[in-house]
Amino acid sequence: MAKWLKDAIFYEIYPTSFYDSNGDGIGDLKGIQQKLDYVESLGVNAIWLNPFFKSPFKDGGYDVSDFKDVDPRFGTMKDFEDLLEDAHKRNIRIIIDLVAGHASEENKYFIESGKAERNEYSDLFIWNNNVWELPPYYRMIAGRYDRFGCYMVNFFFTQPAFNYGWNKIEYPEWQIPFGDKRTEPAKNFLKSVMRFWLQKGVDGFRVDMADSLVKGDDDKTKTMELWREFKRDVFEKDYPEAVLVSEWSNPKRSLACGFDADFVLDHWDNCFHRLVRSTESTRGKAVLNGGDFSFFKKDLLERIDDANQNNGYLAFISGNHDTPRIASFLDKKPLRIFYMMLYTLPGTPFLYYGDEIGMVHRDLPSKDGGYQRTGDRTPMQWSDEPQRGFSTSKELYLPVGDDEASVASQEQNPKSLLNYIRRLIAIRNNNEELRSRDFQLEICDDASKIIAYRRGTIRVVINLSSVDYKLQDVKEILAINGCEHCCLDLDQMALKPNSSVIYRLK
Numbered sequence: 001m002a003k004w005l006k007d008a009i010f011y012e013i014y015p016t017s018f019y020d021s022n023g024d025g026i027g028d029l030k031g032i033q034q035k036l037d038y039v040e041s042l043g044v045n046a047i048w049l050n051p052f053f054k055s056p057f058k059d060g061g062y063d064v065s066d067f068k069d070v071d072p073r074f075g076t077m078k079d080f081e082d083l084l085e086d087a088h089k090r091n092i093r094i095i096i097d098l099v100a101g102h103a104s105e106e107n108k109y110f111i112e113s114g115k116a117e118r119n120e121y122s123d124l125f126i127w128n129n130n131v132w133e134l135p136p137y138y139r140m141i142a143g144r145y146d147r148f149g150c151y152m153v154n155f156f157f158t159q160p161a162f163n164y165g166w167n168k169i170e171y172p173e174w175q176i177p178f179g180d181k182r183t184e185p186a187k188n189f190l191k192s193v194m195r196f197w198l199q200k201g202v203d204g205f206r207v208d209m210a211d212s213l214v215k216g217d218d219d220k221t222k223t224m225e226l227w228r229e230f231k232r233d234v235f236e237k238d239y240p241e242a243v244l245v246s247e248w249s250n251p252k253r254s255l256a257c258g259f260d261a262d263f264v265l266d267h268w269d270n271c272f273h274r275l276v277r278s279t280e281s282t283r284g285k286a287v288l289n290g291g292d293f294s295f296f297k298k299d300l301l302e303r304i305d306d307a308n309q310n311n312g313y314l315a316f317i318s319g320n321h322d323t324p325r326i327a328s329f330l331d332k333k334p335l336r337i338f339y340m341m342l343y344t345l346p347g348t349p350f351l352y353y354g355d356e357i358g359m360v361h362r363d364l365p366s367k368d369g370g371y372q373r374t375g376d377r378t379p380m381q382w383s384d385e386p387q388r389g390f391s392t393s394k395e396l397y398l399p400v401g402d403d404e405a406s407v408a409s410q411e412q413n414p415k416s417l418l419n420y421i422r423r424l425i426a427i428r429n430n431n432e433e434l435r436s437r438d439f440q441l442e443i444c445d446d447a448s449k450i451i452a453y454r455r456g457t458i459r460v461v462i463n464l465s466s467v468d469y470k471l472q473d474v475k476e477i478l479a480i481n482g483c484e485h486c487c488l489d490l491d492q493m494a495l496k497p498n499s500s501v502i503y504r505l506k
């Protein structure tokens with residue numbers, strides 16, 4: 001397992017919306033490189049770069065037409081290599097997206113596989129060869145290719161599923177069993193994609209829909225077997241320092257089959273979501289103190305246990321390109337509490353670009369297959385200048401926000417969200433204990449609405465109740481918020497409602 005992950009603090013960049021270096025109204029790779037000083041200034045040491053591969057953008061680039069090339073909207077392969085080199089010089093690692101489960105309908109191998117005559121790509125994707133036996137619940141698309149039958153959809157209908165085989169077989173006429181040699185083309189293709197980018201020097205992958213590979217695999221045993229094979233054949237042999245981070249949200253499974261970190265996602269059934277996003281739905285306003293503490297406690301402890309047992313990490317996110325912006329959910333005070341948790345919980349924190357200045361969701365028509373997610377992918381708000389300093393073009397790919405959040409306005413203000421997040425990141429960087437596995441949840445219950453946990457000699461306390469909470473054994477305050485009028489005598493300190501603190505214990 002890669003050693004660097006223990007100390008990693010990630011920043012997620014959606015290339016289309018970060019910085020437009022050539023004035024065409026769309027962000028690009030050179031733009032990201034030009035903003036590396038800023039990324040470095042946050043204190044993060046790793047970037048997760050969303051897809052920049054050739055794509056018709058019917059799903060924001062997660063519909064890849066050429067897995068080994070850069071889309072011209074972002075620049076050239078040389079631009080990517082320069083970005084990687086510059087980032088590495090600054091000790092910033094870059095992981096990229098690996099879209100393992102599907103391609104774009106415009107992928108040339110997929111088009112070949114849709115031809116009536118058999119060829120070397122015929123088995124690369126899942127096809128049902130008998131239209132009349134179409135099981136509708138498999139979401140298959142018929143009638144667009146010469147080949148008699150339908151292709152299987154992995155996510156949107158423009159994303160045909162790679163054929164890694166089936167675990168449970170219901171239709172032996174066309175479902176190819178897992179392990180059959182006809183699934184070799186898909187496996188070999190994915191391995192070649194991984195090797196291609198690893199040879200270029202990327203530091204690993206965030207694996208899209210990592211649990212979706214083998215079909216009819218309810219208990220995921222075969223999908224896990226497949227990931228073990230990828231890990232063994234590609235990573236352990238040649239790239240032991242490269243990491244695999246899974247979009248799975250099930251550390252028991254993902255970390256057991258070779259992933260190094262597993263996202264704790266914006267899903268109803270997990271700790272983070274219930275506490276900091278919403279108690280009701282993903283779209284409503286969340287109140288941190290209305291959160292479900294007992295569920296949070298149970299789920300968090302289970303996940304941490306799974307991570308520790310498998311020597312992996314939980315990847316906590318502020319949000320991502322699929323989730324509504326966190327600043328649209330939480331008011332100013334709870335937002336700061338949330339960030340304190342993000343940077344002090346055990347695991348690997350990920351910050352979504354723009355979250356550090358409190359960018360909010362906008363209701364926008366769908367663009368590039370973003371649908372309701374489009375409004376969470378708007379251009380980075382660098383300044384208050386026209387186009388928010390994102391681009392010199394009058395015509396933008398997506399409109400910029402008109403709210404007050406911007407890097408320039410927060411840069412000089414020591415109390416800004418941006419500088420607060422920088423301080424939290426610095427605290428994590430400067431304290432080994434916060435990057436260790438040491439974690440004790442001391443208090444977390446619905447009755448007191450207090451959350452307190454220890455990381456070695458550091459304690460974090462969050463007061464979500466309506467009364468003051470007396471702090472014990474305070475040696476030094478590392479960070480405090482929502483508590484401007486707290487008593488300064490360390491022995492008498494009480495944490496105000498809606499406040500949180502990180503302190504060193506006596």
Ligand code: BGC
Nearest residue numbers: 059060062155208209247322
């Ligand atoms: C990505 C989405 C994408 C989907 C299909 C997700 O997990 O994060 O943005 O639409 O996979 O590739």
